[in-house]
Amino acid sequence: MQRYGFGLVVGWWLLLAMAHAAELPPTPEEAVRVGHQHFVRYCSACHGVEGRGDGPAAAVLQPPPADLTRIAQRRGGHVPAPEIAVYIDGRIWVPAHGQREMPVWGERLKEIAGSGLLGEVVAQSQIWLLLQYLQSIQQ
Numbered sequence: 001m002q003r004y005g006f007g008l009v010v011g012w013w014l015l016l017a018m019a020h021a022a023e024l025p026p027t028p029e030e031a032v033r034v035g036h037q038h039f040v041r042y043c044s045a046c047h048g049v050e051g052r053g054d055g056p057a058a059a060v061l062q063p064p065p066a067d068l069t070r071i072a073q074r075r076g077g078h079v080p081a082p083e084i085a086v087y088i089d090g091r092i093w094v095p096a097h098g099q100r101e102m103p104v105w106g107e108r109l110k111e112i113a114g115s116g117l118l119g120e121v122v123a124q125s126q127i128w129l130l131l132q133y134l135q136s137i138q139q
Contacts (some may be wrong), residue, residue, distance in 0.1 A: 028132070035133030038126055042105065043068075051137050061101060072138040079135050088127050 026034065040049060046061060048054040051068035058065050071079050086092055089106035109123035 031129055031132040032136045035129035035131070035136075038130050039133050042108075043130070046102075051134070063101070068134055069137045069139050071134065079131075079138060081131050081135070084134065085127050085131055088130060089123070 025031075039047075039051065043051070044055050045057045046053075046055045046065040047068055048058070048065075053065040053067040055065065071084065087102075090100060090102060090104035091106040093100060105127065106123050109126045110119040112126075113119040113122040
């Protein structure tokens with residue numbers, strides 16, 4: 001009986017994932033809106049609600065959190081999305097970048113949906129939405 005219940009739950013999750021994958025991609029406005037929601041939930045404690053590096057935890061962090069509204073300004077006028085995505089994800093550590101103060105969001109976001117492919121899809125989708133928001137707040 002327990003096997004049947006477990007199989008039912010797994011089947012339901014697979015159907016949900018397939019239905020989600022079949023949806024049309026979000027509009028740019030929707031991606032920014034949802035990305036902002038994720039940013040407020042995961043990033044604002046350090047980077048502030050507007051991404052300026054002035055969140056409530058910023059005062060105790062060394063080095064202080066970056067002003068994320070100026071990524072493009074620091075990077076020749078554009079946001080290097082793949083590089084920023086890898087940094088947010090955090091599972092690939094680059095020793096030349098020094099110590100990592102930021103959480104390893106790739107692992108944390110993956111845990112939301114569990115391990116395996118579904119968890120990885122959720123993590124990468126949320127990082128993509130965060131990138132859409134970050135691109136929208138550049139000065």
